[in-house]
Amino acid sequence: MKKITRRSFITVCGAAAAAMALTACGGAASSTVASSAAESTSSSAAAETAAGTLSxxxxxxxxxxxxxxxxxxxxxxxxxxxxxxxxxxxxxxxxxxxxxxxxxxxxxxxxxxxxxxxxxxxxxxxxxxxGIAIVVNKDSKVADLTVDQLKQMFTGEITNWKDVGGDDGEIVLVGREAGSGTRDGFESIVDVKDSCKYAQELTATGAVISAVEANPLAVGYASLSAVGDTVAMVTVEGVECSEDTVKDGSYKIQRxxxxxxxxxxxxxxxxxxxxxxxxxxxxxxxxxxxxxxxxxx
Incomplete structure:
Protein backbone atom coordinates (compact mmCIF):
# COMPACT_ATOMS: atom_id res chain seq x y z
CA MET A 1 0.00 0.00 0.00
CA LYS A 2 1.21 3.42 -0.87
CA LYS A 3 1.91 5.56 2.14
CA ILE A 4 -0.10 8.80 2.39
CA THR A 5 2.02 11.69 3.48
CA ARG A 6 0.76 14.67 5.49
CA ARG A 7 1.30 16.93 2.47
CA SER A 8 -0.77 14.73 0.11
CA PHE A 9 -3.59 14.45 2.71
CA ILE A 10 -3.84 18.22 2.97
CA THR A 11 -3.85 18.51 -0.83
CA VAL A 12 -6.69 15.98 -1.20
CA CYS A 13 -8.76 17.58 1.55
CA GLY A 14 -8.24 21.00 0.03
CA ALA A 15 -9.41 19.77 -3.37
CA ALA A 16 -12.44 18.12 -1.82
CA ALA A 17 -13.31 21.25 0.10
CA ALA A 18 -13.01 23.35 -3.06
CA ALA A 19 -15.27 20.96 -4.92
CA MET A 20 -17.83 21.11 -2.14
CA ALA A 21 -17.67 24.88 -2.11
CA LEU A 22 -18.23 25.04 -5.87
CA THR A 23 -21.17 22.66 -5.57
CA ALA A 24 -22.65 24.73 -2.76
CA CYS A 25 -22.19 27.97 -4.71
CA GLY A 26 -23.77 26.43 -7.78
CA GLY A 27 -26.71 25.27 -5.71
CA ALA A 28 -27.14 28.71 -4.19
CA ALA A 29 -27.00 30.34 -7.62
CA SER A 30 -29.59 27.93 -8.97
CA SER A 31 -31.79 28.58 -5.95
CA THR A 32 -31.51 32.35 -6.43
CA VAL A 33 -32.44 32.14 -10.12
CA ALA A 34 -35.37 29.87 -9.36
CA SER A 35 -36.55 32.16 -6.57
CA SER A 36 -36.29 35.24 -8.80
CA ALA A 37 -38.24 33.51 -11.54
CA ALA A 38 -40.93 32.50 -9.07
CA GLU A 39 -41.20 36.02 -7.72
CA SER A 40 -41.40 37.43 -11.26
CA THR A 41 -44.16 34.99 -12.14
CA SER A 42 -46.02 35.83 -8.93
CA SER A 43 -45.74 39.57 -9.57
CA SER A 44 -46.99 39.16 -13.12
CA ALA A 45 -49.95 37.14 -11.93
CA ALA A 46 -50.77 39.76 -9.29
CA ALA A 47 -50.61 42.51 -11.88
CA GLU A 48 -52.95 40.59 -14.14
CA THR A 49 -55.51 40.17 -11.35
CA ALA A 50 -55.21 43.78 -10.18
CA ALA A 51 -57.57 45.09 -12.84
CA GLY A 52 -59.59 43.97 -15.79
CA THR A 53 -60.50 40.53 -14.43
CA LEU A 54 -63.87 41.22 -12.78
CA SER A 55 -67.21 40.30 -14.30
CA GLY A 131 -73.04 73.62 -8.61
CA ILE A 132 -75.69 75.52 -10.56
CA ALA A 133 -74.76 79.02 -11.73
CA ILE A 134 -77.26 81.84 -12.29
CA VAL A 135 -76.49 83.57 -15.57
CA VAL A 136 -77.57 86.94 -16.99
CA ASN A 137 -76.70 88.95 -20.07
CA LYS A 138 -73.32 90.68 -19.93
CA ASP A 139 -75.07 94.07 -20.23
CA SER A 140 -77.20 93.46 -17.13
CA LYS A 141 -76.61 95.76 -14.16
CA VAL A 142 -77.67 93.06 -11.73
CA ALA A 143 -74.65 91.48 -10.09
CA ASP A 144 -76.16 89.75 -7.05
CA LEU A 145 -79.45 88.05 -6.19
CA THR A 146 -80.77 86.32 -3.09
CA VAL A 147 -82.36 82.90 -3.12
CA ASP A 148 -85.67 84.53 -2.17
CA GLN A 149 -85.42 86.98 -5.08
CA LEU A 150 -84.77 84.09 -7.45
CA LYS A 151 -87.80 82.29 -6.08
CA GLN A 152 -90.00 85.33 -6.65
CA MET A 153 -88.58 85.95 -10.12
CA PHE A 154 -89.03 82.40 -11.39
CA THR A 155 -92.57 82.08 -9.99
CA GLY A 156 -93.66 85.39 -11.50
CA GLU A 157 -93.98 87.41 -8.29
CA ILE A 158 -91.20 89.71 -9.46
CA THR A 159 -91.48 90.46 -13.18
CA ASN A 160 -89.35 93.58 -13.69
CA TRP A 161 -85.59 93.91 -13.41
CA LYS A 162 -85.90 97.28 -11.67
CA ASP A 163 -87.30 95.47 -8.62
CA VAL A 164 -83.99 93.67 -8.11
CA GLY A 165 -81.63 96.53 -8.94
CA GLY A 166 -81.62 96.43 -12.73
CA ASP A 167 -82.96 98.62 -15.51
CA ASP A 168 -86.65 98.84 -16.23
CA GLY A 169 -87.61 95.82 -18.32
CA GLU A 170 -89.61 92.60 -18.16
CA ILE A 171 -87.64 89.63 -16.85
CA VAL A 172 -87.32 86.82 -19.40
CA LEU A 173 -86.99 83.45 -17.68
CA VAL A 174 -84.95 80.85 -19.53
CA GLY A 175 -84.80 77.28 -18.25
CA ARG A 176 -84.32 73.67 -19.21
CA GLU A 177 -86.94 71.21 -20.40
CA ALA A 178 -88.97 69.04 -18.03
CA GLY A 179 -86.89 66.04 -17.01
CA SER A 180 -83.59 67.93 -17.09
CA GLY A 181 -81.36 67.20 -14.12
CA THR A 182 -80.16 70.81 -13.97
CA ARG A 183 -83.75 72.05 -13.91
CA ASP A 184 -84.63 69.56 -11.20
CA GLY A 185 -81.67 70.71 -9.13
CA PHE A 186 -82.38 74.41 -9.49
CA GLU A 187 -86.10 74.10 -8.80
CA SER A 188 -85.54 71.85 -5.78
CA ILE A 189 -82.93 74.10 -4.17
CA VAL A 190 -84.76 77.38 -4.81
CA ASP A 191 -88.09 75.74 -3.87
CA VAL A 192 -89.90 76.48 -7.11
CA LYS A 193 -90.66 72.92 -8.17
CA ASP A 194 -93.26 72.86 -10.97
CA SER A 195 -94.17 76.53 -10.46
CA CYS A 196 -91.75 78.37 -12.75
CA LYS A 197 -93.09 80.76 -15.38
CA TYR A 198 -90.57 80.09 -18.13
CA ALA A 199 -90.55 82.10 -21.33
CA GLN A 200 -88.30 79.45 -22.88
CA GLU A 201 -87.69 75.81 -21.96
CA LEU A 202 -84.65 74.58 -23.85
CA THR A 203 -83.17 71.13 -24.31
CA ALA A 204 -79.48 71.87 -23.75
CA THR A 205 -77.29 73.91 -21.43
CA GLY A 206 -75.61 75.52 -24.41
CA ALA A 207 -78.98 76.66 -25.71
CA VAL A 208 -79.78 78.32 -22.36
CA ILE A 209 -76.47 80.18 -22.40
CA SER A 210 -76.98 81.28 -26.01
CA ALA A 211 -80.49 82.55 -25.24
CA VAL A 212 -79.25 84.58 -22.28
CA GLU A 213 -76.35 85.91 -24.33
CA ALA A 214 -78.76 87.11 -27.02
CA ASN A 215 -81.30 88.79 -24.72
CA PRO A 216 -80.34 91.62 -22.32
CA LEU A 217 -83.47 90.92 -20.24
CA ALA A 218 -82.92 87.17 -19.83
CA VAL A 219 -81.88 85.14 -16.79
CA GLY A 220 -81.21 81.42 -16.66
CA TYR A 221 -79.26 78.68 -14.91
CA ALA A 222 -76.55 76.29 -16.02
CA SER A 223 -74.04 73.85 -14.59
CA LEU A 224 -70.95 75.71 -13.43
CA SER A 225 -68.60 73.83 -15.74
CA ALA A 226 -70.57 74.90 -18.82
CA VAL A 227 -70.47 78.66 -18.21
CA GLY A 228 -67.98 80.62 -20.30
CA ASP A 229 -67.35 84.32 -20.84
CA THR A 230 -70.31 84.97 -23.16
CA VAL A 231 -72.63 85.56 -20.21
CA ALA A 232 -72.25 86.91 -16.67
CA MET A 233 -72.64 84.87 -13.52
CA VAL A 234 -74.36 86.71 -10.69
CA THR A 235 -73.34 86.07 -7.11
CA VAL A 236 -75.97 84.56 -4.83
CA GLU A 237 -76.20 86.36 -1.50
CA GLY A 238 -72.73 87.74 -2.10
CA VAL A 239 -71.04 84.44 -2.94
CA GLU A 240 -69.74 83.63 -6.41
CA CYS A 241 -70.29 80.22 -7.94
CA SER A 242 -66.93 78.44 -8.16
CA GLU A 243 -65.53 75.00 -7.46
CA ASP A 244 -64.12 76.27 -4.16
CA THR A 245 -67.40 77.81 -2.93
CA VAL A 246 -69.34 74.76 -4.02
CA LYS A 247 -66.92 72.48 -2.16
CA ASP A 248 -66.93 74.54 1.04
CA GLY A 249 -70.72 74.92 0.97
CA SER A 250 -70.81 78.72 0.96
CA TYR A 251 -72.51 78.86 -2.44
CA LYS A 252 -76.15 77.98 -1.80
CA ILE A 253 -77.38 76.67 -5.13
CA GLN A 254 -75.64 73.33 -4.93
CA ARG A 255 -76.34 69.79 -3.78
Whole structure:
Protein backbone atom coordinates (compact mmCIF):
# COMPACT_ATOMS: atom_id res chain seq x y z
CA MET A 1 0.00 0.00 0.00
CA LYS A 2 1.21 3.42 -0.87
CA LYS A 3 1.91 5.56 2.14
CA ILE A 4 -0.10 8.80 2.39
CA THR A 5 2.02 11.69 3.48
CA ARG A 6 0.76 14.67 5.49
CA ARG A 7 1.30 16.93 2.47
CA SER A 8 -0.77 14.73 0.11
CA PHE A 9 -3.59 14.45 2.71
CA ILE A 10 -3.84 18.22 2.97
CA THR A 11 -3.85 18.51 -0.83
CA VAL A 12 -6.69 15.98 -1.20
CA CYS A 13 -8.76 17.58 1.55
CA GLY A 14 -8.24 21.00 0.03
CA ALA A 15 -9.41 19.77 -3.37
CA ALA A 16 -12.44 18.12 -1.82
CA ALA A 17 -13.31 21.25 0.10
CA ALA A 18 -13.01 23.35 -3.06
CA ALA A 19 -15.27 20.96 -4.92
CA MET A 20 -17.83 21.11 -2.14
CA ALA A 21 -17.67 24.88 -2.11
CA LEU A 22 -18.23 25.04 -5.87
CA THR A 23 -21.17 22.66 -5.57
CA ALA A 24 -22.65 24.73 -2.76
CA CYS A 25 -22.19 27.97 -4.71
CA GLY A 26 -23.77 26.43 -7.78
CA GLY A 27 -26.71 25.27 -5.71
CA ALA A 28 -27.14 28.71 -4.19
CA ALA A 29 -27.00 30.34 -7.62
CA SER A 30 -29.59 27.93 -8.97
CA SER A 31 -31.79 28.58 -5.95
CA THR A 32 -31.51 32.35 -6.43
CA VAL A 33 -32.44 32.14 -10.12
CA ALA A 34 -35.37 29.87 -9.36
CA SER A 35 -36.55 32.16 -6.57
CA SER A 36 -36.29 35.24 -8.80
CA ALA A 37 -38.24 33.51 -11.54
CA ALA A 38 -40.93 32.50 -9.07
CA GLU A 39 -41.20 36.02 -7.72
CA SER A 40 -41.40 37.43 -11.26
CA THR A 41 -44.16 34.99 -12.14
CA SER A 42 -46.02 35.83 -8.93
CA SER A 43 -45.74 39.57 -9.57
CA SER A 44 -46.99 39.16 -13.12
CA ALA A 45 -49.95 37.14 -11.93
CA ALA A 46 -50.77 39.76 -9.29
CA ALA A 47 -50.61 42.51 -11.88
CA GLU A 48 -52.95 40.59 -14.14
CA THR A 49 -55.51 40.17 -11.35
CA ALA A 50 -55.21 43.78 -10.18
CA ALA A 51 -57.57 45.09 -12.84
CA GLY A 52 -59.59 43.97 -15.79
CA THR A 53 -60.50 40.53 -14.43
CA LEU A 54 -63.87 41.22 -12.78
CA SER A 55 -67.21 40.30 -14.30
CA UNK A 56 -70.89 40.53 -13.46
CA UNK A 57 -73.44 43.30 -13.02
CA UNK A 58 -73.75 46.37 -10.82
CA UNK A 59 -77.32 47.62 -10.45
CA UNK A 60 -77.67 51.36 -9.83
CA UNK A 61 -80.75 53.55 -9.91
CA UNK A 62 -82.32 56.71 -8.58
CA UNK A 63 -81.55 60.37 -9.22
CA UNK A 64 -82.27 61.57 -12.74
CA UNK A 65 -79.93 64.52 -12.14
CA UNK A 66 -77.00 62.12 -11.85
CA UNK A 67 -77.56 60.76 -15.35
CA UNK A 68 -74.56 62.47 -16.95
CA UNK A 69 -72.23 61.71 -14.04
CA UNK A 70 -73.19 58.03 -13.99
CA UNK A 71 -72.79 57.81 -17.76
CA UNK A 72 -69.29 59.29 -17.57
CA UNK A 73 -68.25 57.09 -14.64
CA UNK A 74 -69.64 53.97 -16.30
CA UNK A 75 -67.75 54.69 -19.50
CA UNK A 76 -64.51 55.29 -17.62
CA UNK A 77 -64.97 52.19 -15.46
CA UNK A 78 -65.55 50.06 -18.57
CA UNK A 79 -62.01 50.83 -19.67
CA UNK A 80 -60.69 49.44 -16.39
CA UNK A 81 -63.12 46.55 -15.95
CA UNK A 82 -64.61 45.72 -19.37
CA UNK A 83 -66.21 42.55 -18.02
CA UNK A 84 -68.51 44.44 -15.64
CA UNK A 85 -71.89 45.85 -16.71
CA UNK A 86 -73.18 48.85 -14.76
CA UNK A 87 -76.92 49.40 -15.21
CA UNK A 88 -78.76 52.64 -14.38
CA UNK A 89 -82.50 53.08 -13.79
CA UNK A 90 -83.46 56.81 -13.57
CA UNK A 91 -86.32 56.56 -11.09
CA UNK A 92 -85.62 59.53 -8.79
CA UNK A 93 -83.65 60.01 -5.59
CA UNK A 94 -86.37 58.64 -3.30
CA UNK A 95 -86.61 55.44 -5.31
CA UNK A 96 -82.82 55.12 -5.32
CA UNK A 97 -82.66 55.31 -1.54
CA UNK A 98 -85.53 52.82 -1.26
CA UNK A 99 -83.77 50.46 -3.67
CA UNK A 100 -80.63 50.46 -1.53
CA UNK A 101 -82.72 50.02 1.62
CA UNK A 102 -84.69 47.02 0.32
CA UNK A 103 -81.60 45.58 -1.39
CA UNK A 104 -83.03 45.63 -4.92
CA UNK A 105 -80.15 47.89 -5.97
CA UNK A 106 -76.43 47.50 -5.34
CA UNK A 107 -76.06 51.28 -5.33
CA UNK A 108 -78.86 53.81 -4.94
CA UNK A 109 -78.32 57.28 -6.38
CA UNK A 110 -79.48 60.40 -4.57
CA UNK A 111 -79.10 64.08 -5.44
CA UNK A 112 -79.80 65.11 -1.87
CA UNK A 113 -78.24 64.32 1.47
CA UNK A 114 -79.68 61.42 3.43
CA UNK A 115 -82.22 62.21 6.14
CA UNK A 116 -81.47 61.12 9.69
CA UNK A 117 -84.05 58.32 9.69
CA UNK A 118 -82.71 56.97 6.39
CA UNK A 119 -79.24 56.62 7.88
CA UNK A 120 -80.45 53.75 10.08
CA UNK A 121 -80.36 51.37 7.13
CA UNK A 122 -78.07 52.90 4.52
CA UNK A 123 -74.79 54.76 4.17
CA UNK A 124 -74.21 57.70 1.84
CA UNK A 125 -70.97 58.43 -0.01
CA UNK A 126 -70.73 61.77 -1.81
CA UNK A 127 -69.06 61.31 -5.19
CA UNK A 128 -69.63 64.80 -6.63
CA UNK A 129 -71.30 68.15 -6.05
CA UNK A 130 -73.73 69.88 -8.38
CA GLY A 131 -73.04 73.62 -8.61
CA ILE A 132 -75.69 75.52 -10.56
CA ALA A 133 -74.76 79.02 -11.73
CA ILE A 134 -77.26 81.84 -12.29
CA VAL A 135 -76.49 83.57 -15.57
CA VAL A 136 -77.57 86.94 -16.99
CA ASN A 137 -76.70 88.95 -20.07
CA LYS A 138 -73.32 90.68 -19.93
CA ASP A 139 -75.07 94.07 -20.23
CA SER A 140 -77.20 93.46 -17.13
CA LYS A 141 -76.61 95.76 -14.16
CA VAL A 142 -77.67 93.06 -11.73
CA ALA A 143 -74.65 91.48 -10.09
CA ASP A 144 -76.16 89.75 -7.05
CA LEU A 145 -79.45 88.05 -6.19
CA THR A 146 -80.77 86.32 -3.09
CA VAL A 147 -82.36 82.90 -3.12
CA ASP A 148 -85.67 84.53 -2.17
CA GLN A 149 -85.42 86.98 -5.08
CA LEU A 150 -84.77 84.09 -7.45
CA LYS A 151 -87.80 82.29 -6.08
CA GLN A 152 -90.00 85.33 -6.65
CA MET A 153 -88.58 85.95 -10.12
CA PHE A 154 -89.03 82.40 -11.39
CA THR A 155 -92.57 82.08 -9.99
CA GLY A 156 -93.66 85.39 -11.50
CA GLU A 157 -93.98 87.41 -8.29
CA ILE A 158 -91.20 89.71 -9.46
CA THR A 159 -91.48 90.46 -13.18
CA ASN A 160 -89.35 93.58 -13.69
CA TRP A 161 -85.59 93.91 -13.41
CA LYS A 162 -85.90 97.28 -11.67
CA ASP A 163 -87.30 95.47 -8.62
CA VAL A 164 -83.99 93.67 -8.11
CA GLY A 165 -81.63 96.53 -8.94
CA GLY A 166 -81.62 96.43 -12.73
CA ASP A 167 -82.96 98.62 -15.51
CA ASP A 168 -86.65 98.84 -16.23
CA GLY A 169 -87.61 95.82 -18.32
CA GLU A 170 -89.61 92.60 -18.16
CA ILE A 171 -87.64 89.63 -16.85
CA VAL A 172 -87.32 86.82 -19.40
CA LEU A 173 -86.99 83.45 -17.68
CA VAL A 174 -84.95 80.85 -19.53
CA GLY A 175 -84.80 77.28 -18.25
CA ARG A 176 -84.32 73.67 -19.21
CA GLU A 177 -86.94 71.21 -20.40
CA ALA A 178 -88.97 69.04 -18.03
CA GLY A 179 -86.89 66.04 -17.01
CA SER A 180 -83.59 67.93 -17.09
CA GLY A 181 -81.36 67.20 -14.12
CA THR A 182 -80.16 70.81 -13.97
CA ARG A 183 -83.75 72.05 -13.91
CA ASP A 184 -84.63 69.56 -11.20
CA GLY A 185 -81.67 70.71 -9.13
CA PHE A 186 -82.38 74.41 -9.49
CA GLU A 187 -86.10 74.10 -8.80
CA SER A 188 -85.54 71.85 -5.78
CA ILE A 189 -82.93 74.10 -4.17
CA VAL A 190 -84.76 77.38 -4.81
CA ASP A 191 -88.09 75.74 -3.87
CA VAL A 192 -89.90 76.48 -7.11
CA LYS A 193 -90.66 72.92 -8.17
CA ASP A 194 -93.26 72.86 -10.97
CA SER A 195 -94.17 76.53 -10.46
CA CYS A 196 -91.75 78.37 -12.75
CA LYS A 197 -93.09 80.76 -15.38
CA TYR A 198 -90.57 80.09 -18.13
CA ALA A 199 -90.55 82.10 -21.33
CA GLN A 200 -88.30 79.45 -22.88
CA GLU A 201 -87.69 75.81 -21.96
CA LEU A 202 -84.65 74.58 -23.85
CA THR A 203 -83.17 71.13 -24.31
CA ALA A 204 -79.48 71.87 -23.75
CA THR A 205 -77.29 73.91 -21.43
CA GLY A 206 -75.61 75.52 -24.41
CA ALA A 207 -78.98 76.66 -25.71
CA VAL A 208 -79.78 78.32 -22.36
CA ILE A 209 -76.47 80.18 -22.40
CA SER A 210 -76.98 81.28 -26.01
CA ALA A 211 -80.49 82.55 -25.24
CA VAL A 212 -79.25 84.58 -22.28
CA GLU A 213 -76.35 85.91 -24.33
CA ALA A 214 -78.76 87.11 -27.02
CA ASN A 215 -81.30 88.79 -24.72
CA PRO A 216 -80.34 91.62 -22.32
CA LEU A 217 -83.47 90.92 -20.24
CA ALA A 218 -82.92 87.17 -19.83
CA VAL A 219 -81.88 85.14 -16.79
CA GLY A 220 -81.21 81.42 -16.66
CA TYR A 221 -79.26 78.68 -14.91
CA ALA A 222 -76.55 76.29 -16.02
CA SER A 223 -74.04 73.85 -14.59
CA LEU A 224 -70.95 75.71 -13.43
CA SER A 225 -68.60 73.83 -15.74
CA ALA A 226 -70.57 74.90 -18.82
CA VAL A 227 -70.47 78.66 -18.21
CA GLY A 228 -67.98 80.62 -20.30
CA ASP A 229 -67.35 84.32 -20.84
CA THR A 230 -70.31 84.97 -23.16
CA VAL A 231 -72.63 85.56 -20.21
CA ALA A 232 -72.25 86.91 -16.67
CA MET A 233 -72.64 84.87 -13.52
CA VAL A 234 -74.36 86.71 -10.69
CA THR A 235 -73.34 86.07 -7.11
CA VAL A 236 -75.97 84.56 -4.83
CA GLU A 237 -76.20 86.36 -1.50
CA GLY A 238 -72.73 87.74 -2.10
CA VAL A 239 -71.04 84.44 -2.94
CA GLU A 240 -69.74 83.63 -6.41
CA CYS A 241 -70.29 80.22 -7.94
CA SER A 242 -66.93 78.44 -8.16
CA GLU A 243 -65.53 75.00 -7.46
CA ASP A 244 -64.12 76.27 -4.16
CA THR A 245 -67.40 77.81 -2.93
CA VAL A 246 -69.34 74.76 -4.02
CA LYS A 247 -66.92 72.48 -2.16
CA ASP A 248 -66.93 74.54 1.04
CA GLY A 249 -70.72 74.92 0.97
CA SER A 250 -70.81 78.72 0.96
CA TYR A 251 -72.51 78.86 -2.44
CA LYS A 252 -76.15 77.98 -1.80
CA ILE A 253 -77.38 76.67 -5.13
CA GLN A 254 -75.64 73.33 -4.93
CA ARG A 255 -76.34 69.79 -3.78
CA UNK A 256 -74.48 66.51 -3.33
CA UNK A 257 -74.53 63.53 -5.66
CA UNK A 258 -74.59 60.51 -3.34
CA UNK A 259 -73.98 56.77 -3.70
CA UNK A 260 -76.31 54.99 -1.26
CA UNK A 261 -75.48 51.48 -0.03
CA UNK A 262 -77.12 49.13 2.46
CA UNK A 263 -75.36 48.87 5.81
CA UNK A 264 -76.17 45.19 6.29
CA UNK A 265 -74.85 44.04 2.91
CA UNK A 266 -71.28 43.51 1.77
CA UNK A 267 -70.99 44.82 -1.76
CA UNK A 268 -70.02 42.40 -4.49
CA UNK A 269 -66.44 42.66 -5.68
CA UNK A 270 -67.51 44.42 -8.86
CA UNK A 271 -69.84 46.87 -7.07
CA UNK A 272 -67.11 47.78 -4.59
CA UNK A 273 -64.68 48.28 -7.47
CA UNK A 274 -67.13 50.71 -9.11
CA UNK A 275 -67.52 52.68 -5.86
CA UNK A 276 -63.74 52.79 -5.43
CA UNK A 277 -63.31 54.03 -9.00
CA UNK A 278 -66.03 56.69 -8.68
CA UNK A 279 -64.45 58.09 -5.51
CA UNK A 280 -60.87 58.01 -6.80
CA UNK A 281 -58.81 60.88 -8.14
CA UNK A 282 -58.85 59.17 -11.53
CA UNK A 283 -62.58 59.94 -11.82
CA UNK A 284 -62.25 63.69 -11.17
CA UNK A 285 -61.95 64.76 -14.80
CA UNK A 286 -64.81 62.48 -15.82
CA UNK A 287 -67.05 64.07 -13.18
CA UNK A 288 -66.04 67.57 -14.21
CA UNK A 289 -66.69 66.82 -17.88
CA UNK A 290 -70.16 65.60 -16.91
CA UNK A 291 -70.92 69.04 -15.46
CA UNK A 292 -70.38 68.38 -11.75
CA UNK A 293 -67.72 69.29 -9.20
CA UNK A 294 -65.45 66.40 -8.09
CA UNK A 295 -64.86 65.99 -4.36
CA UNK A 296 -61.71 63.87 -4.69
CA UNK A 297 -58.76 65.11 -6.73
Missing amino acids: GNVATGGSTSMKNVIAALTEGFAEVEPGVTVSYDPTGSGAGITGATDKTLDIGLSSRALKDDEKNDVDGTTVALD PFVFVTNKSVTLSEQAQAFVDFATSKDAADLIRTAGAVPVNE
